[in-house]
Amino acid sequence: MYNQVIAVTNRHLCNDFLPQIEKVCELHPKAMILREKDLSESEYLQLAKKVLEICDTYQVPCILHSFINVAKELDYKKIHLPLSLLKENTNHLSEFTTIGCSIHSLDEAKEAINCGATYLTAGHIYQ
16 A cells, blocks of 8 residues: 655654654555655664664665765665756766656656656646
8 A cells, every 4th residue: 555655754743753664664655765854863873873784674775865975885786866956966967776756846856857856756846
């Protein structure tokens, strides 16, 4: 039932974040985006290590969000970026196999694809 769902994290919405990650992974979603943009790079790195371990245990693909250097440090090949970061880093993403991008219009979708996005998430669409 959940195999077509991409879960997006927000640790502020639960009391025990890592046990919640495990509960979600037990449902085997298509993927999980670790979207915790308010953390520092070092905090995100520590959290990513723990979440990647849980996702790996349940064979749920995890997609790191925004922190390109963390993904590179972990030699992790899946990243999701806001369009502004994708545009800034287009020439520095060749080692990634999965590059997601958040878009909010058809024009942004076209631009993200031209910058190398391999998948898009659409929300708060406006014309």
